[in-house]
Amino acid sequence: MCFRTIATVTIISLASWQTASAQSPSEGGLQVKEHPSTHAIVQPPTEQHTRTHATAKITVQNSEAKPYDQTASPALMEIFLNETFTGDLDGESPVRALQVVRDDHSASLVSVQRFRGKLGGREGTFVLQGSETVNNGKIKATWFVVPGSGTGDLKGLRGQGGFEGDFGKGSSGTLDYWFE
DSSP: OOHHHHHHHHHHHHHHHHHHHTSOGGGTOOEEEOOSSSSOEEEOOOOOOOOEEEEEEEEEEEEEEEEEEOSSSSEEEEEEEEEEEEESEEEEEEEEEEEEEOTTSOEEEEEEEEEEEEETTEEEEEEEEEEEEEETTEEEEEEEEOTTOOOGGGTTEEEEEEEEEETTTEEEEEEEEEEO
């Protein structure tokens, strides 16, 4: 065999191996981890985390809005809320949000809150980070559990979800969660 043929066969073999290795674990592929030596270590696929779906009614106990920059439009506000959760999520949470209020009174917010209570019978705390929009008095949001924020029985908690409802009056929330 000439050098050119050997090189072509080697390249095709490497491309086939990389394609097979890049398959997701559910497709039966292997995961390749980099190793300090010049060789790759091949590991079997890891198990998927079992996810649980939680629901809760969220009630705003009190709220306060403070302007922090209204020198131009849109106005920027800081929102302080205290919420209670009942359902699969059972507890309370102080919330801090930054809000952009447009001239048509619609708004966009980003928020952070620390939930204290029980989730699926486990007790502890965790932090949710959210992104919200308000239109015609209705709020719609997505949120996720900040990695590494779980404490107590909620240590290792991960998840994502959201809520919908009337701005400042209460909403229905969900959280699809798992533990690492």
